[in-house]
Every structure is written in structure tokens, then in C-alpha cells.
Amino acid sequence: MTKPFTLSITLLILISTSGFSQWTQKADLTGGKRYQAVGFSINGKGYIGTGTDLSKKKDFWEYDPSTNTWSQKADFGGGETELATGFSIGNKGYVLTGGKKDFWEYDPLTNTWLRKADFGGIARGAAVGFSIGNKGYIGTGTQNFLGGVLRDFWEYDPSADSWTQKADFGGNARWLAAGFSIGNKGYIGTGAGNGFAGSKDFWEYDPSTDSWIQRSDFGGVGRNAAVGFSIGNKGYIGTGYDAGFKKDFWEYDPATNTWLQKEDLTGDARFSAVGFSIGTKGYIGTGIRPGTLADFWEYSSCVLITYYRDADNDTYGDPQNTIESCTQPEGYVSNALDCNDGNSSVHPEATEICNGVDDDCDGTVDEQSGSVSAGEDRSLYFGYLPEQCVSITANVSNGTAPYSYQWTLDRPLLFNVITANGDESMSGGNSQTVTVCLLDTATLCIAVTDANGCTFTDCVTIFASDVRCFAGNSNNAKVTVCHNGNMICVDENAVAAHLAHGDYVGPCVANRANAGTIEIEQNLKPGLTIYPNPNKGDLTVTMNLNDEEIKNAVIHVINVSGQITKQIKVNNQHKLNFSIKEAGIYFIKLITNKQVYTRKLTVIR
Numbered sequence: 348m349t350k351p352f353t354l355s356i357t358l359l360i361l362i363s364t365s366g367f368s369q370w371t372q373k374a375d376l377t378g379g380k381r382y383q384a385v386g387f388s389i390n391g392k393g394y395i396g397t398g399t400d401l402s403k404k405k406d407f408w409e410y411d412p413s414t415n416t417w418s419q420k421a422d423f424g425g426g427e428t429e430l431a432t433g434f435s436i437g438n439k440g441y442v443l444t445g446g447k448k449d450f451w452e453y454d455p456l457t458n459t460w461l462r463k464a465d466f467g468g469i470a471r472g473a474a475v476g477f478s479i480g481n482k483g484y485i486g487t488g489t490q491n492f493l494g495g496v497l498r499d500f501w502e503y504d505p506s507a508d509s510w511t512q513k514a515d516f517g518g519n520a521r522w523l524a525a526g527f528s529i530g531n532k533g534y535i536g537t538g539a540g541n542g543f544a545g546s547k548d549f550w551e552y553d554p555s556t557d558s559w560i561q562r563s564d565f566g567g568v569g570r571n572a573a574v575g576f577s578i579g580n581k582g583y584i585g586t587g588y589d590a591g592f593k594k595d596f597w598e599y600d601p602a603t604n605t606w607l608q609k610e611d612l613t614g615d616a617r618f619s620a621v622g623f624s625i626g627t628k629g630y631i632g633t634g635i636r637p638g639t640l641a642d643f644w645e646y647s648s649c650v651l652i653t654y655y656r657d658a659d660n661d662t663y664g665d666p667q668n669t670i671e672s673c674t675q676p677e678g679y680v681s682n683a684l685d686c687n688d689g690n691s692s693v694h695p696e697a698t699e700i701c702n703g704v705d706d707d708c709d710g711t712v713d714e715q716s717g718s719v720s721a722g723e724d725r726s727l728y729f730g731y732l733p734e735q736c737v738s739i740t741a742n743v744s745n746g747t748a749p750y751s752y753q754w755t756l757d758r759p760l761l762f763n764v765i766t767a768n769g770d771e772s773m774s775g776g777n778s779q780t781v782t783v784c785l786l787d788t789a790t791l792c793i794a795v796t797d798a799n800g801c802t803f804t805d806c807v808t809i810f811a812s813d814v815r816c817f818a819g820n821s822n823n824a825k826v827t828v829c830h831n832g833n834m835i836c837v838d839e840n841a842v843a844a845h846l847a848h849g850d851y852v853g854p855c856v857a858n859r860a861n862a863g864t865i866e867i868e869q870n871l872k873p874g875l876t877i878y879p880n881p882n883k884g885d886l887t888v889t890m891n892l893n894d895e896e897i898k899n900a901v902i903h904v905i906n907v908s909g910q911i912t913k914q915i916k917v918n919n920q921h922k923l924n925f926s927i928k929e930a931g932i933y934f935i936k937l938i939t940n941k942q943v944y945t946r947k948l949t950v951i952r
């Protein structure tokens with residue numbers, strides 16, 4: 348028992364959250380308000396006529412759903428009447444006059460009414476009529492509109508223009524019942540016995556056996572003067588009266604013999620309305636609440652859903668191009684997630700590639716780029732073989748392998764500097780690791796292109812100096828070393844011994860300590876300040892020294908391995924900003940004409 352309940356709750360949630368109603372108000376009946384009218388549909392058009400307001404009516408109207416318009420047709424052949432009973436068979440409509448036996452056929456092609464064989468039973472009103480195949484059926488009703496309820500049931504054969512009595516309705520005699528047919532079965536339920544107390548029993552008629560069986564009671568409370576019609580394989584009963592006006596609306600599924608509550612009629616609760624279906628749509632109009640009504644409502648047996656055009660067929664829809672439909676139309680999807688419906692490579696599941704386009708529709712262009720680091724700046728001493736060349740490996744993060752590498756120097760390689768072997772070199776310029784041997788400072792840049800076409804770059808400065816010297820007339824290069832403040836030219840194999848006692852490679856810098864030696868902080872008197880410290884790689888150095896002292900001063904950044912990772916000429920400035928890429932402990936060494944200042948520095952990431 349819980350399953351239908353759950354289903355109906357789910358449906359109600361679906362309706363409420365989707366914002367769509369299954370009911371749509373259509374043009375009011377042009378002929379004006381009324382109740383106890385009769386109606387049917389033929390070939391895509393609906394018909395409502397007769398009924399009463401302050402007086403009984405005979406006018407008849409045709410509704411065209413394609414234009415949502417009503418047009419007046421020939422007055423009902425039987426004259427003014429109310430509580431008439433109607434149905435349609437094929438291309439004709441039929442109406443049994445309320446309270447009389449005269450029975451009329453309407454032909455929309457000729458817009459004429461033709462009186463047919465009188466109804467087989469006694470005169471009545473508020474009966475139920477429907478057709479199955481090419482036969483019409485009328486049963487139940489009231490003889491005198493107050494009581495005198497009936498349960499006889501009759502079949503009309505238009506080909507013979509004759510009436511045949513069939514098995515009495517399975518339930519008690521009643522009037523103001525509702526009915527419809529589905530396939531080759533007819534259904535009658537609800538209605539009132541003598542009086543107005545509503546019933547909810549529901550019965551199925553099988554013309555092949557001329558028999559009635561009771562089916563599940565109508566899903567809502569018992570009632571009378573409801574409307575009934577069918578759409579496809581489902582039947583519907585709604586509105587009506589039972590100590591109050593009703594607007595609830597129920598669907599009957601003969602396959603499961605169950606009732607499912609559908610969305611209430613959006614218009615006013617009412618009874619004695621007219622209901623019929625045209626194609627996949629149901630219609631309810633007119634009636635009384637107790638004010639008389641002329642409004643007219645269309646029921647879609649499905650819930651309208653917004654679908655989004657998927658022109659590029661990538662299964663993601665264009666939020667700007669929508670359609671509302673009961674079922675998913677070809678070329679449309681239920682999501683609105685495509686940010687470019689003209690490109691099937693662009694959608695939320697696409698891989699972001701570096702093309703200047705937001706491929707994955709996350710609002711950001713080319714966000715999947717990676718990065719590359721060539722590490723810290725380096726120092727080279729050309730002519731001193733251990734430090735004449737450097738190999739630098741590009742470290743890539745966040746890109747997509749495989750990568751291609753392109754190293755470039757910001758100037759041409761020097762050659763024939765002083766001697767024929769004074770040549771710079773660069774090898775591995777198209778590989779992850781490049782090796783350069785430089786005579787003079789240059790900037791070396793790496794450009795990495797990943798599998799997605801993303802290119803990212805980094806540059807380092809190679810502080811290089813030519814430390815070759817040529818003692819005597821020899822063309823054999825030796826190495827310049829600063830020894831006790833004097834520049835000397837020594838054999839390569841003697842350099843190590845010189846470095847061991849505090850000399851350094853290259854020309855002398857006044858009062859300069861060995862550049863590559865880590866020293867504890869010294870000369871802490873104000874003069875050299877670094878901030879912030881620790882820092883995230885960007886720092887400011889201020890030198891509160893007089894111009895004379897700062898003249899020709901240099902700053903060395905030395906890592907914990909004693910390597911100079913950066914050297915900066917102060918150029919008479921008192922304040923410098925620079926950056927250190929890699930996290931770690933460093934020493935900033937300021938070498939002036941007079942002394943050396945050293946500060947310890949921490950770079951965090």
C-alpha cells in the first residue's frame with residue numbers, strides 16, 4: 348500500500364519543484380457561463396453546448412485547440428436542455444436530450460443536427476454516455492431530476508440506428524455519475540442515489556460478455572456531478588460535489604486497477620462541468636461553484652519539462668535555447684550545462700586544453716596550465732673547470748606529460764673571446780636538462796609545452812665571469828684567484844689549495860670574504876636590514892650606509908650548501924627588492940668597500 352502513496356508524493360514534489368502545472372487555462376467558452384451542459388470531441392475538436400445558467404440553453408460551440416478559439420455551431424437540434432448525455436462515434440457526435448427520449452446526431456462536416464432513433468429506455472437526465480468501438484452506450488440517470496434514479500444500460504448502433512438494452516449497470520441505480528471508455532471497456536463510477544450523497548464505487552463494462560465487474564473504488568472521496576474522460580490507456584475523474592465543491596483529479600489505470608491522484612484542477616472547484624479529451628489532452632470547462640463558470644482548462648497527462656537544445660550533440664544543453672515538452676524531443680537534453688553548443692569538444696566533461704577557450708565550461712579559460720622551475724640563479728667562473736658550466740633541470744608541475752622543452756639564452760653565445768677556446772656552449776637545449784658554459788652573465792629561459800599544448804616558462808640568471816688569465820706568453824689559460832687582496836693567475840690544479848685557505852676565484856673585490864663560504868651573521872650593527880624575515884621569497888634589503896661605502900658593493904645570496912645562488916650589484920642604491928625561488932635557509936652577504944655584512948634569511952613556501 349505504500350507504493351502508490353510514495354509515487355503520488357514523488358509526483359507532487361516533481362510538480363512543485365519543476366514549477367510546471369499540468370493544467371493550463373484556455374479561452375473561456377465564448378457562449379458564456381453555464382452548468383449541466385453536454386460535450387464530446389470529434390477529430391481534434393471539442394464541443395460544448397446546451398446546459399443552463401438562469402435559463403436552459405441550446406447553443407453549441409466548437410473548440411479548436413490549435414488556435415485556442417471557440418466558434419459557434421448550429422444550435423442543438425433538440426432545443427434548450429440541461430443534463431443531456433453525449434458521446435461521439437467516429438466523425439459524429441450524439442446527444443440524448445435531458446429529460447426526453449429524443450436523440451440527435453451532429454455532423455461537424457455539414458454543421459447539422461439529425462434526429463435519430465429515440466433512446467431505447469425511458470426519458471432521463473444526468474446519465475452517463477461513452478462509446479466503445481463503433482457503438483455508443485448510455486446508462487444510469489434520473490427520471491425526474493430529484494430522484495427516480497436508474498441503472499439500466501443501453502447500446503446504440505449508428506449503422507442500424509437502433510438501441511439495444513444491455514446488462515444493467517453493476518452498481519446501484521444512480522444519477523450524476525461519471526464515466527469513460529478505455530480500449531474495449533467502459534467505466535462508470537461515482538454519482539448519487541436518490542438525493543445527493545456521493546458514492547465512490549467504480550465499475551467496468553465488457554461489451555464482449557455484456558457484463559459488469561466492480562473495480563477499485565474511485566481514489567477520492569465519493570461525489571456526484573464529476574467529469575470523466577480518458578486519455579490513451581488511462582481514465583480520469585475529477586471535480587464534482589460532496590458537501591463541498593471539488594477540484595481534485597484522479598487517474599485510473601485499468602492495467603493495475605489503481606487510482607493515482609494527479610494535480611488538482613488549477614481553476615475553481617466545481618461540479619456539473621463538462622469534460623472530454625482531444626488527443627493527449629484533457630479538458631474541463633464550465634460548471635458551477637456555486638457561481639456559474641465559463642472558464643475552460645486543458646490537462647496535459649504528462650508533466651511539462653524544460654529541455655535544452657543540444658545542437659552539437661555532446662549531450663549537454665544550451666541554457667539559452669529551451670523547449671517545454673512532456674517527453675524528450677530529438678536534439679534536446681534535460682541539462683543546461685553546455686557553455687558552447689556549437690562545439691562538441693566544449694562541455695563540462697571535456698579536458699581543459701591550452702587554446703584560449705574554456706573547454707570544460709567551468710568559467711575559467713585554460714586553468715589546467717602547469718608551471719616550470721629552472722631553480723635559483725647560478726654563478727659560473729669560466730676558466731675554472733669545476734664551475735665553468737652548469738646543468739639545469741627543468742622541474743614541471745601540474746602539466747600533462749609528455750612535455751617538450753625549449754631552452755633559450757637572451758643573447759648569442761660568445762666565441763673566440765680572447766682565445767680560440769674562449770667559447771660559450773649550450774647543449775641539451777631541447778631536453779629537460781640543459782648544460783651551459785658561459786663567459787658572461789646571461790638570462791636562460793625554459794619554455795615547456797605539455798600534451799595539452801599549454802606552455803609555461805621560467806628564467807634564471809647565470810652570473811658568469813671569465814676568470815681565465817694568461818701568465819707570461821703562454822696561451823694556456825690559468826685561473827684568476829684573489830689571494831690576500833691581490834689578483835693572481837694560478838694553474839687550474841692549484842685553485843683548490845687556494846680556496847682552502849680562503850682565496851676565491853675571480854678578481855678581487857675589496858674586503859670581500861670568500862663568496863662561497865657560509866658565515867654566521869656578522870656585523871650586526873644597523874646598516875643591512877632584511878624584511879620580511881622569514882618571507883615567502885620576496886624580500887627587501889635596505890643598506891643604511893653612506894654612498895662611499897656602498898660604491899661597488901655587491902650582494903651574494905648563499906644557500907646552506909655554500910653555493911652563491913644569486914649575486915646582485917648594488918649600483919649605489921640603498922634599497923633593493925629581489926626574490927628567492929626555493930624555500931630554505933640563506934645568507935645575504937653584503938660586500939662593501941669597507942666590510943662584509945651577513946644576515947641569515949629564511950624563505951618559506
Ligand SMILES: [Ca+2]
Nearest residue numbers: 657661663685
Ligand atoms: Ca551541446
Ligand SMILES: [Ca+2]
Nearest residue numbers: 687688690693
Ligand atoms: Ca558543446
Ligand SMILES: [Ca+2]
Nearest residue numbers: 705707709711
Ligand atoms: Ca575551464
Ligand SMILES: [Ca+2]
Nearest residue numbers: 700702704713
Ligand atoms: Ca582551454
